[in-house]
Amino acid sequence: MPTRIGSGYPTISGSPRFFSVDSRISKDFQVNPKYAIRLSLASFNLSNHFNPEAVHSNIADPAYGLFFGHRGRRFTMDFDVLF
Secondary structure, three states: OOOEOOOOOOOOOOOOOOOOOOEEEEEEEEOOOOOEEEEEEEEEOOOOOOOOOEEOOOOOOOOOOEEEOOOOOEEEEEEEEEO
């Protein structure tokens, strides 16, 4: 949900508070003495808290002062070859 400057528990700078919890787990599998494979799962913004990335700062914009660009909870899976 968009938040305007001065709302959403503003900090001294006037922006909403930032809160994010990230984690990553990984496991290495040895293929041979020279090579290994790493599988990992990463998660970002586990709390799914609104963390805006930008604000409309053009005073001629009808959305002036509106925070936007929220990235919700997301997961990634990685496959790496180690040598």
